[in-house]
Amino acid sequence: MKKLFLSIVAIAATSFASFADTTLSEAYNALAGLSGMSEKTVSSIQVSPNTSIKNVKTAAVSSSDANVQEYRDKFIYMMENIPVRHMVIGANNQRELAAVYSAPAGGGVYNVLIVTGNTLDGNFSVSYGQTNKAGVNAIRNSQVTMDSQALVLTTSPDSSTPHFVSMNN
Numbered sequence: 001m002k003k004l005f006l007s008i009v010a011i012a013a014t015s016f017a018s019f020a021d022t023t024l025s026e027a028y029n030a031l032a033g034l035s036g037m038s039e040k041t042v043s044s045i046q047v048s049p050n051t052s053i054k055n056v057k058t059a060a061v062s063s064s065d066a067n068v069q070e071y072r073d074k075f076i077y078m079m080e081n082i083p084v085r086h087m088v089i090g091a092n093n094q095r096e097l098a099a100v101y102s103a104p105a106g107g108g109v110y111n112v113l114i115v116t117g118n119t120l121d122g123n124f125s126v127s128y129g130q131t132n133k134a135g136v137n138a139i140r141n142s143q144v145t146m147d148s149q150a151l152v153l154t155t156s157p158d159s160s161t162p163h164f165v166s167m168n169n
Helices: 002-017 024-032 065-081 133-140
Strands: 038-048 051-062 087-092 096-106 109-118 123-131 143-146 150-154 163-168
Touching: 024 051, 024 065, 024 096, 024 109, 024 123, 038 123, 038 133, 051 133, 065 096, 065 109, 065 123, 087 133, 096 133, 109 133, 123 133
Parallel strands: none
Antiparallel strands: 038 051, 051 123, 087 096, 096 109, 109 123, 143 150, 150 163
């Protein structure tokens, strides 16, 4: 009877744990807080001719060969803990990764998390900001181009800032 009770408790705990989603803000703070990450802020980044991401915080690191695996693992772990329903677009070619997540914050505002990583040169970054529905749609409708040398997300052909995320070898 004890084993049955413990099994039920374990199943219930596992089920309730799935409701404890990592928020985009928590994900940013966890990744930005990694050793070696340096942070800066930008007032806005244009993602289409009439839309931008505002209040952007970005943390980045250029890691040594010894630390690339550690950063990669921590970035992937965090990405796996963000609910997939928040992923707007993502790409991975086994060397570079880029993903954009968005979640409503209320009042027509959406929080946006951008995660990039490159295991070849050790560059990893995470950005967090706010946009509106049009900004989320511009990102969602991005064109993704990947090959062995680069991973590029282009928000729109008519955008004055065509490369939203670009990582070249």
